[in-house]
Amino acid sequence: MELVKEEFVTEEMGARELVIEEISRNHKLLHRHKFDKASINIGRDYHNDIIIADPHICPSHISIDFINEQWQITDNQSVNGTFVENPKEKKREANQHIVRDGDVITLGKSQLRLLFSDHAVEPTVAFSPFESFINFLRNPIALFISIACFTLVAGSIIYFNKPIEVNFSQLLVPAIGMALGFSLWPAGVALISHLTKHDARLMAQLGVSFALFNLMWFSDILKTIVTFNSSSNNILPIFVTLTSIILAFSLFWLNSYIGFHMSSKRRLVVSTSLTVLLFGGSYLIQYSKKPEFDPRPHYNASIMMPSFLLTKSSKVDEFIKDSSKLFDRTKKEALTE
Amino acid sequence: MTNALTVAQWNGNFLVGIWMKAFFTLVFVLLSSSSFATEQAEQLFNQLKPSLYQIKLIDKASGEKSSIGSGFQISKDGIIATNYHVISSYALHPKKYRIEYFDSDGNTGLLALQSVDVINDLALVKREVDPVSSDDITFFQLSSAAPHKGEKLFSLGNPHDLGMIVVPGTYNGLKKESFNQRIHFTGSINSGMSGGPVVNKQAEVVGINVATSGNSIGFLVPHDKLVSLYQTFLQAPPESIEHQMTAQLTANQNKLMTAVLNSPWQAKALGNHGVIPIIDVPFIRCWGDSNADKTDALILTAVANCSLDENTYLSSRFFTSTMDIEFRYMQAKDIGANKFYHLYQQQIAHAGSGNRAGKNNVTQYQCHHDLVMPDNQMINNKSVFCTRAYKKFPDLFDVLYLSASIDKNKQALVSHFTIAGINQENALAFTRKFMEAVSWN
Numbered sequence: 176m177e178l179v180k181e182e183f184v185t186e187e188m189g190a191r192e193l194v195i196e197e198i199s200r201n202h203k204l205l206h207r208h209k210f211d212k213a214s215i216n217i218g219r220d221y222h223n224d225i226i227i228a229d230p231h232i233c234p235s236h237i238s239i240d241f242i243n244e245q246w247q248i249t250d251n252q253s254v255n256g257t258f259v260e261n262p263k264e265k266k267r268e269a270n271q272h273i274v275r276d277g278d279v280i281t282l283g284k285s286q287l288r289l290l291f292s293d294h295a296v297e298p299t300v301a302f303s304p305f306e307s308f309i310n311f312l313r314n315p316i317a318l319f320i321s322i323a324c325f326t327l328v329a330g331s332i333i334y335f336n337k338p339i340e341v342n343f344s345q346l347l348v349p350a351i352g353m354a355l356g357f358s359l360w361p362a363g364v365a366l367i368s369h370l371t372k373h374d375a376r377l378m379a380q381l382g383v384s385f386a387l388f389n390l391m392w393f394s395d396i397l398k399t400i401v402t403f404n405s406s407s408n409n410i411l412p413i414f415v416t417l418t419s420i421i422l423a424f425s426l427f428w429l430n431s432y433i434g435f436h437m438s439s440k441r442r443l444v445v446s447t448s449l450t451v452l453l454f455g456g457s458y459l460i461q462y463s464k465k466p467e468f469d470p471r472p473h474y475n476a477s478i479m480m481p482s483f484l485l486t487k488s489s490k491v492d493e494f495i496k497d498s499s500k501l502f503d504r505t506k507k508e509a510l511t512e
Numbered sequence: 513m514t515n516a517l518t519v520a521q522w523n524g525n526f527l528v529g530i531w532m533k534a535f536f537t538l539v540f541v542l543l544s545s546s547s548f549a550t551e552q553a554e555q556l557f558n559q560l561k562p563s564l565y566q567i568k569l570i571d572k573a574s575g576e577k578s579s580i581g582s583g584f585q586i587s588k589d590g591i592i593a594t595n596y597h598v599i600s601s602y603a604l605h606p607k608k609y610r611i612e613y614f615d616s617d618g619n620t621g622l623l624a625l626q627s628v629d630v631i632n633d634l635a636l637v638k639r640e641v642d643p644v645s646s647d648d649i650t651f652f653q654l655s656s657a658a659p660h661k662g663e664k665l666f667s668l669g670n671p672h673d674l675g676m677i678v679v680p681g682t683y684n685g686l687k688k689e690s691f692n693q694r695i696h697f698t699g700s701i702n703s704g705m706s707g708g709p710v711v712n713k714q715a716e717v718v719g720i721n722v723a724t725s726g727n728s729i730g731f732l733v734p735h736d737k738l739v740s741l742y743q744t745f746l747q748a749p750p751e752s753i754e755h756q757m758t759a760q761l762t763a764n765q766n767k768l769m770t771a772v773l774n775s776p777w778q779a780k781a782l783g784n785h786g787v788i789p790i791i792d793v794p795f796i797r798c799w800g801d802s803n804a805d806k807t808d809a810l811i812l813t814a815v816a817n818c819s820l821d822e823n824t825y826l827s828s829r830f831f832t833s834t835m836d837i838e839f840r841y842m843q844a845k846d847i848g849a850n851k852f853y854h855l856y857q858q859q860i861a862h863a864g865s866g867n868r869a870g871k872n873n874v875t876q877y878q879c880h881h882d883l884v885m886p887d888n889q890m891i892n893n894k895s896v897f898c899t900r901a902y903k904k905f906p907d908l909f910d911v912l913y914l915s916a917s918i919d920k921n922k923q924a925l926v927s928h929f930t931i932a933g934i935n936q937e938n939a940l941a942f943t944r945k946f947m948e949a950v951s952w953n
Contacts, residue, residue, distance in 0.1 A: 334851065335850060335851045336858070338858070339808075340810065403894070404883070406881060407879070407882065408882075467871065468870065468871035468876065469877075470864070470865055470869060470870070471864045471865065471877070472863070472865070472877030472879055472898035472900075473879065474863075474879035474914070475881050476857065476860050476861060476896055476916060479853055479918070480849040480921060481918060481920070481921060484883075484892075484919075486883065487883075488882075488883040488885035488892050489882050489883060489885075490886075491886050491887065491947050493884075494884045494895060494947070495940050498899075499940055501879070501897070501898070501899045504878055505877075505900055505909065508875040508876075508878075509874075509901035509906075
């Protein structure tokens, strides 16, 4: 047992490998090289092991050599120098530097990350239940149904609110226009994830977004039904308003889940900020448009056809009693101003 | 006032007919009578001129006049009568303005506000009188009786700051169907003449210029309103003009609402199945309209609108004592219930107040809404009640009520009213009665 272990250790030491990653300025991976030799040359000319087409890099810029069980950087008197950075330390000259796992070296305007083959990797991310949900929604049939459903609802809303007679094509054109308009959001997210070197996954973005848009229509209808059936004393409509906030948050969360690899904490922050931006922004716009004094009353007179009537009506006495409270409230307001 | 205008046009046509028939006779009669009137007017004017004043409201900060009107002295000690609306800015913002007079001799001086009657648009101001020379001060005598129909009257005043003038005209009785009496005077009254006296041939005041509706139709406040204001003032001058105004507004709405609530409310059909109340009082007049002629309309709409044909002026941006009632019957033609209700909701989404009022006068509206079914269970409504309070006149409110039926798939009945300057008790009593009077048949 002892012997076997000894041999294993020696072998591991002798075969020490170095992984060199070419990374972008914001530390995104561009290329990855793995070396199993004692000397690695990096520079601009074609003799090098890693050839970097950066004009600020010398033809033979540096070499990294495996000496005394350690990797050491040698700067070949390059014009612009070589610097090393580590999350724990400040930037400094890289000549004669003994490489540690995770060091980032800067040559000219390019950056390389140096990793040992025993560098610990993140634990495996299991497929979340969202994955199967997203896969279901990105299915062309499901996607078609979502978009068709969206267009249908948009068309019927246009139909219901037009005070004049309309024909089918007069509804179809704006409804399709609306669907196209709304598809700009998932398309935009897909484009951004493509530009940031992530997988675009356009179909998944479209599928998830339209499914949530449809849920938002549904929550809108639900809200109208609840407001129609409740008096101003009822606080239920406020809870229904919360569902639309939750839906918007879910949309942003799923968009970032599909489009970008980020930590769950960061995803939470991003989707919360987008939700706050959307609702807070629209509130601010409303608030800024609000005149200092409005001679018109603001009341909620949402009405729906009788089949949506679910609650029992109040009596005139109750209505008069509730209305009488307004007199004291406005009188108090008149006195305080 | 639309009615008044139509009457004027009809009279005009009638006059043309006479003209054709008896040209020469008429020319003679008209000429002689007008020359006689001119002579009489001139004599009266010269006699009354020393007691006539132009009333100016001067904005203290700019030193310029902000409004002008006329006034006339009615007592030896310098009490001058004018319209409330001439000095309304001072009554509401006494720190911002001062009141000045300008008499026929070109003298000017300060006036002090003594008492007002906002309902009848009257005000009493006082000029400092030198007690030594007060013996030869002339002043207007108030008539003891109302004029008879057709009597020749003379209106005095200073229109558009052009100088004092006299306008002959005719007394045509009290304005029909008015809640607060006004004299219908046929003669040109123009702005600036407000507050000027109207006298009979004996130079006694029978009315005060107050409003015009164009085409020689003028309105006067009857002299007895001034008599009672002056008498009350002599007995007990008001402690504060604001309190006096509050009391007058409160009393007026009480009088109005008592009349409205105690009058018969007649049930009347609107559209095919709607039943609405028509309040049977002469001062509330109703008009109607429908889109029955529009064949392409998706919804048949019939509207009945009843309103009080007058209001109380408090300032140029604040009117009160208005009352508007509107009923709307709607029936879907070729559309489904869902679409009908969408369009119906658009119709009721933007009800506004019936009177003009600003930030300094009232609070913002606060509203309550609920589903309401009256005890007779004849109709089920979505009802909204909104109110705003007056800032200067405690316990007075503007109220707005809107109710939309929600129990028929393709028919709807909207009932709506606004009342300005009402107290809580009357507002709620009216609302209750109104809610129970609207139904389906």
